[in-house]
Amino acid sequence: xxxxxxxxxxxxxxxxxxxxxxxxxxxxxxxxxxxxxxxxxxxxxxxxxxxxxxxxxxxxxxxxxxxxxxxxxxxxxxxxxxxxxxxxxxxxxxxxxxxxxxxxxxxxxxxxxxxxxxxxxxxxxxxxxxxxxxxxxxxxxxxxxxxxxxxxxxxxxxxxxxxxxxxxxxxxxxxxxxxxxxxxxxxxxxxxxxxxxxxxxxxxxxxxxxxxxxxxxxxxxxxxxxxxxxxxxxxxxxxxxxxxxxxxxxxx
Numbered sequence: 724x725x726x727x728x729x730x731x732x733x734x735x736x737x738x739x740x741x742x743x744x745x746x747x748x749x750x751x752x753x754x755x756x757x758x759x760x761x762x763x764x765x766x767x768x769x770x771x772x773x774x775x776x777x778x779x780x781x782x783x784x785x786x787x788x789x790x791x792x793x794x795x796x797x798x799x800x801x802x803x804x805x806x807x808x809x810x811x812x813x814x815x816x817x818x819x820x821x822x823x824x825x826x827x828x829x830x831x832x833x834x835x836x837x838x839x840x841x842x843x844x845x846x847x848x849x850x851x852x853x854x855x856x857x858x859x860x861x862x863x864x865x866x867x868x869x870x871x872x873x874x875x876x877x878x879x880x881x882x883x884x885x886x887x888x889x890x891x892x893x894x895x896x897x898x899x900x901x902x903x904x905x906x907x908x909x910x911x912x913x914x915x916x917x918x919x920x921x922x923x924x925x926x927x928x929x930x931x932x933x934x935x936x937x938x939x940x941x942x943x944x945x946x947x948x949x950x951x952x953x954x955x956x957x958x959x960x961x962x963x964x965x966x967x968x969x970x971x972x973x974x975x
Contacts, residue, residue: 724797724822726767726779730754740940740972755841758783758791758828773815774803789831797822804854811853816872818849835886835894845876851910863912870910878902892938893930899923914955922947932975940974 734750761783769777777799785791800819807814824843829836850858852869861867880900887893902921909915927942945967952962 724779724795726765726797727755727781727795727824728753729756729760740974755824755826756781756793756795757839758793758826759785759830761791761793773801773805775799775801775815789829791828791830793826795822795824795826806854811855813851813854816849816851818847820845820847833888835888837884837886839880839882841881842879843877845874847874847876848872863909863914865912868911870908872906872908874904874906876902876904892935895926895928897927898925912956914953916951916953916955918951920949937975941972943969943971945969 731754732752734752736749761781763783765779765781767777767779769775769779777797779797781793781795783791783793798819798821801815801817804817805814806812822843822845824841827840829838831837849872850856850869851872853867855861856867856869858869858871861869862871878901880898882896882898884896885894900921900923902919904919904921905917907916923944923946925942925944927940929938929940931938946969947965947967949965950963952964954960954962
């Protein structure tokens with residue numbers, strides 16, 4: 724949700740090696756609002772004539788001198804079947820989504836420690852197809868063409884950083900992220916189901932050589948993806964697989 728985003732960074736072409744080998748072809752990074760910098764309460768309501776409604780809110784609390792937390796909530800729904808061009812098909816999917824995230828931030832500037840803990844849950848249900856399509860009676864039939872996309876997602880991350888108090892140009896960071904994504908869907912007579920489990924870990928050390936004009940980064944990372952993927956059509960197929968990569972990197 725846009726109300727959760729603090730900034731977006733775009734890299735064209737090869738980026739820093741510390742971002743992983745996938746950054747060779749460009750990269751987009753989304754920076755979320757930090758609990759320590761957030762306002763105590765935010766509320767945004769939206770509605771349009773095509774019956775799309777949206778709510779965005781986040782509540783921020785400074786628990787102590789070092790701990791801050793934010794609770795983010797996003798919900799949206801579209802209830803009306805719109806067909807402005809009279810072609811018999813929905814102009815936009817109808818459905819609803821709920822998105823909840825909790826972030827914790829720890830900052831100890833005196834000792835040089837900073838960390839972020841984030842957990843998020845999202846459930847999204849959508850319906851597409853003809854205006855006359857009714858999932859209760861027309862699902863996987865030729866009565867009317869339509870489909871549903873039901874998605875459920877959970878992800879969590881832990882980021883830990885340390886800056887040497889007496890040597891501010893020397894630091895290390897450790898990032899760990901876990902994602903669970905499950906989608907059950909069908910499009911006409913074709914079904915597509917997938918469950919993906921991903922884990923990413925990145926450890927990086929930054930320092931200088933002789934002076935601040937000569938910066939060096941060293942580290943290692945690990946990436947793992949596990950897929951349970953099935954397509955049901957005229958030729959049923961299963962594409963279950965696991966991909967992983969690990970390596971070390973250095974950048975001067």
